[in-house]
Amino acid sequence: MPVPFLDLKTQYNQIKDQIKPELEEVLDTCYYVLGPKVAAFEESFAKIARTKHCIAVSSGTAAIHLMIWASDLESGSGIIVPPNTFTASAEGIVLAGHVPVFVDVDKQTFNLSPLKVEEFLEGCSDTGSPIDPKTGVRIKGILAVDLYGQPANFKELEKITEKYDLHLFEDACQSVNASIAGRPAGSFGTAAAFSFYPGKNLGAYGEGGAVTTNSDKLATKVRQLRDHGSTEKYHYDFIGHNYRMSAFQGAVLGVKSRYISQWNDNRIRAAARYEELLSDLPVELPVREEDVRHVYHLYTIHTPERDNLRNHMNGQGVASGLHYPFPLHTQKAYAYLGYKEGEFPVAEYNSSNNLTLPMFPDISAEQQELVAEAVKSFFRKG
Ligand SMILES: Cc1ncc(COP(=O)(O)O)c(C=O)c1O
Incomplete structure (x- = not known):
């Protein structure tokens, strides 16, 4: 008997009686983008991440781009990121107009090593914020990835970001419902990004993602940026993007997040x-x-x-x-x-x-x- 890498069918068969009426409701209401299904999912996912806000978006890549973009860092800032991750972790930094600064990972967990981050920052010149001697960029943040479903060492990383006054971003695209000492993935640092790509442990039936944060200001900005920078209908205070979640994905994720x-x-x-x-x-x-x-x-x-x-x-x-x-x-x-x-x-x-x-x-x-x-x-x- 062959063993597949992943089996999405068995899970679908277990929940299809709940999924189909939800999708039908979307079809009947013709509310295809954002709307009540997405809003309800945002509410339940904020409970999973135990954060004040969850903003559902169109992919994990969009979520990484948005959380960094909404943080209003000076253009061209350096953001520390591990090199052994999916390209979207570093891509989101570049899309937001900044510079990925690679630092090596821990030999056991393969997550960003707080020791190596500290060593790297000690080797930076420190007029104001640390300056990377290699690229000359000012380090303004750390993007830690919860590789394979294990949260990065946020206890130590939080101490470092406090000491150096840096933003701490979490790439939680692989870690829905993981935790450290009971604190859920998505609740660390400035903001976190999730992916609901179908193969993820909380997978949509298409592309999807979310930003979670406790910051009212950041949440408002992410909501605006995901919808063309609109502050109210037909009013655009800045340039944004179309990163809205489809209502079908909100409906699917609303069911799946219960499990x-x-x-x-x-x-x-x-x-x-x-x-x-x-x-x-x-x-x-x-x-x-x-x-x-x-x-x-x-x-x-x-x-x-x-x-x-x-x-x-x-x-x-x-x-x-x-x-x-x-x-x-x-x-x-x-x-x-x-x-x-x-x-x-x-x-x-x-x-x-x-x-x-x-x-x-x-x-x-x-x-x-x-x-x-x-x-x-x-x-x-x-
Ligand atoms: C660590 C990591 N970051 C970012 C992403 C990007 O997510 P998406 O494929 O939803 O854009 C993924 C998923 O592939 C991922 O595993």
């Missing part, structure tokens, strides 16, 4: 099962930090044998993924920043050794055993 905690509990149970099945093998398993609810959007292991193992698993009918195979500082799109291969050894190690195993809330014990058997047989062979 997210339960679905994440299933992922956590599946991660524990993988840990049992794989613990004797020469692979690095995900490391969860103390006090953290890691929601395993992705269950990613590391091994120098990654490519051969992946081919072998493929031959056994077991799908896998790479998150992400090339760090951003080595990509053409970011070449203008002047980074070289070798500058971020942990991010580079992560990129060439990571392998993501099938993970979804409904993955069965039998499917996980097949995955484990495929991994085991590779190491028996070699």
